Amino acid sequence: MTLSTDLMELKEDRIRAQYAQAEAMLEGFDHTPRIARKTEPDRVEERSPGLGTRRRFRSTTPGLVTRSTARPEGVQLANRILESDEDVLTTPVQASVLRALRRSLSVAQVASDQFAEQSGLADLKRKNLARTLDPSEKTRFQDLLKASALIVLHVFANMSDFLLAELVSETHETETQSGDIEEILIDNDQLALHGVLWELDQEIAAGVSNDAELVAVIRSACEQIMEKVALRAESAAHLDAFNAAHYRVEADNFDITGFTPAARAKSTTLTMAFKKPEEVVGNHIAKYQAMKLAKMLMAYDFQRKLNPFAELGGFIFTFMGDGKPGTGKTTLIQMMAGLISEYCNNAGYAFRYQNLSTDNIDSYQGKSGQNAKAFIRNIIDPNVIGFGTIDDIDQLAGKRGDRQSSAGQLEITAVLMESFAGANTVVRGNCTFGMFSNYPENVDDALRQRAGARFLVDGPQSREDYIDILHLLMGKNHSIPVGDHDLFEAQAIKKAVAASYDKHARPQEDGLIRVFEKVRADIGDLDTIAKLGTYLKAIQEADERFTGRAIKNITDAVKVRAMDFELPDAWMEDPDLFLFKDYDTKKAMIADLARPITVDMVIQEINRYADSEFRYADKSDEVAIENAVREMRRMEEAKRRYMEAGRS
Incomplete structure (x- = not known):
């Protein structure tokens, strides 16, 4: 059991410096899925007012899917989001979603860079690029890359969910949820982000038709990503420093505390009768x-x-x-x-x-x-x-x-x-x-x-x-x-x-x-x-x-x-x-x-x-003792009845 006292601010200038790279990733990249093989699912229409809509998915069991859903022109998540509504103009919610994803990708990359500097991963990366990485350092290098990938995934999903929570009040309530998020890749940061962005592209393509569903699907996917990443992080090496540290993004009032989701601070509505x-x-x-x-x-x-x-x-x-x-x-x-x-x-x-x-x-x-x-x-x-x-x-x-x-x-x-x-x-x-x-x-x-x-x-x-x-x-x-x-x-x-x-x-x-x-x-x-x-x-x-x-x-x-x-x-x-x-x-x-x-x-x-x-x-x-005595009495009574039944 430990106490956390470290407080480090992720500087705004470093975050904004990552915007161009984040925008490029949202505009398009090539990704062939390694794990997931999803087909576009049928949607279930809302049956009556007040009942949420939940999408049904065809099986994703390996061997049962006949084709890949990776598009030939690559993953273009920004266009996918803008096409998620019938309106030809960009809606305020779509613009907010894109800004939130760009911001989250940038913060995730800065957090990953911070980890690389503290853990020595940055030095190992430079050695690897220069082809001077010693074979004895290879295992540590791979473990640190996996740790960094887990961090970048969790921070991205965590902040996306945190920022999109503000949009819930702007959209009507919906129970729409994402399917199973499978493309969790932890070889390195870029591949990790490509995998989850490909998943978001697939989920939106599966039939999101309005702003409320867009926000709900992305938040649901982010919650899954956080849960799965946190589970893997329990057995991953070199994450103690990240778990113990506390990072803050002042402009967004967003805190990174290990692999704990930073949900918007909301009170519960209490109905109990308080006592003085x-x-x-x-x-x-x-x-x-x-x-x-x-x-x-x-x-x-x-x-x-x-x-x-x-x-x-x-x-x-x-x-x-x-x-x-x-x-x-x-x-x-x-x-x-x-x-x-x-x-x-x-x-x-x-x-x-x-x-x-x-x-x-x-x-x-x-x-x-x-x-x-x-x-x-x-x-x-x-x-x-x-x-x-x-x-x-x-x-x-x-x-x-x-x-x-x-x-x-x-x-x-x-x-x-x-x-x-x-x-x-x-x-x-x-x-x-x-x-x-x-x-x-x-x-x-x-x-x-x-x-x-x-x-x-x-x-x-x-x-x-x-x-x-x-x-x-x-x-x-x-x-x-x-x-x-x-x-x-x-x-x-x-x-x-x-x-x-x-x-x-x-x-x-x-x-x-x-x-x-x-x-x-x-x-x-x-x-x-x-x-x-x-x-x-x-x-x-x-x-x-x-x-x-x-x-x-x-x-x-x-x-x-x-x-x-x-x-x-x-x-x-x-x-x-x-x-x-x-x-x-x-x-x-x-x-x-x-x-x-x-x-x-x-x-x-x-x-x-x-x-x-x-x-x-x-x-x-x-x-x-009372249970033993009760059991003994039952056995005695059972023997007595058995003997009586035998004599009769």
Whole structure:
């Protein structure tokens, strides 16, 4: 898991210098397809208003196609676009499409040139042209050419989709989509671009008849290109520098962040009923951390594409909320989403919320994984503030080794594990993911440990909590007196949180209490790093699942405690006070509020995390025992009935 801090601007003069070459490519070039062999498909007319039009394609299976569709005079994409409408005059949309493609081709070539200079590919190209390339450098040269081709393809498709998104409002809605984009060639930059431009020419020739279809087909093709290129890039060499860098085209407000699509920053329309913090009774630590996290997200800097909290430590990228049914997990989600939505509205930021639900499990192989990847991409978009939730994750993500887990559930587990703590995971601090479950013991151990923070959602606990929640839910249509009770006094957040943290000075679970007492008896108070490490090792000996990842999660939680402050409400209400400051100023303002780490903090966070693991293990064991007992009883009953049937 890495942080991205590099920011490089692609200079406008270098981009414009590529215009002539881009225009020449749009005007015409020769290309004989290597992979694709498409024929012009039939089109399906729109059957009724409101239903989109989708093109049908004849099979592209090798051996079933009888002829090539490459035109003798070559690929003339500019003319093809201008001929896509019956109007003899060029439409504004056609002109905008051509300008967008020219701009995208130019930016893609500049990004490729930048990569060539940084990686040494430019030197190898010069040697190759001079015929002085050493044979020992040939493999590296070919690998770098492939990496460069992947970059130029993704940047071209990414920016084309980004620029054409502006034209959607100028054209009527259509569901027209491109066919399968197959001509993805990565031998070198020029061949790569020729292949996808040939594909665009074929798609438009297949029957685009108006501006709306033209934009929709090109955007659909670009989305496919990005997806296929990103998939190949996962196994390609020499792309680490490109993945870690952040390029910006200032004139277009366009950012290149590795192989992540730079979609226009659009908010989702939320229909959920938001809850205010005072409407959440109990769950003091969970509520407090959710409130802090909502404000942490707002510190994200859209220019730097990084959050100061992610750099300073203390940012929660993933968390798990667990508790019994009816203890307030949904209310907590509604509260946190409501806070972020309100803050984003004040600042004018795009906010995107999405829940990954059981509806995303599909019977088709690979489709569940695709749904999960789309969910992740939607939330991590660096141009928005994102909040993704996975409710009832024990039902959605399969537990490896569990025979009852479907293939679709296991696909989702694999995607979430890679996305939350994989080699290519980049934490920018613009989004967070919350996993919620009534039965966290049924969640795969490795996936559960990817939750950097634990929110115990245990609902109302004290007498005062139950009085408060009764009064809150009763509403105002009554005259029943409150009685001897100060309403919501117990919900005073700082006082309640302090008491909740103090509880964890000692463990809560029986198994962990025994470990804690034994270590204390052997070595005394846990007041040094060595003694704390001894305690951690003792926990690992009691529960082998308590690995290095658990230690990382604990230390991350301790860093969160070091940032144990809420950003002032005034900073959220008036964006000029904080949100609109430059990155370095925001970072300094946050650093001034930080507090030092203490031994008490470390012990409390060790106990909080370890308590949750022991609680999950105990529940998991109990469930396994209950299932085994139930199975034994069934077998006994089956034997009894079998014997009775034999005697009769």
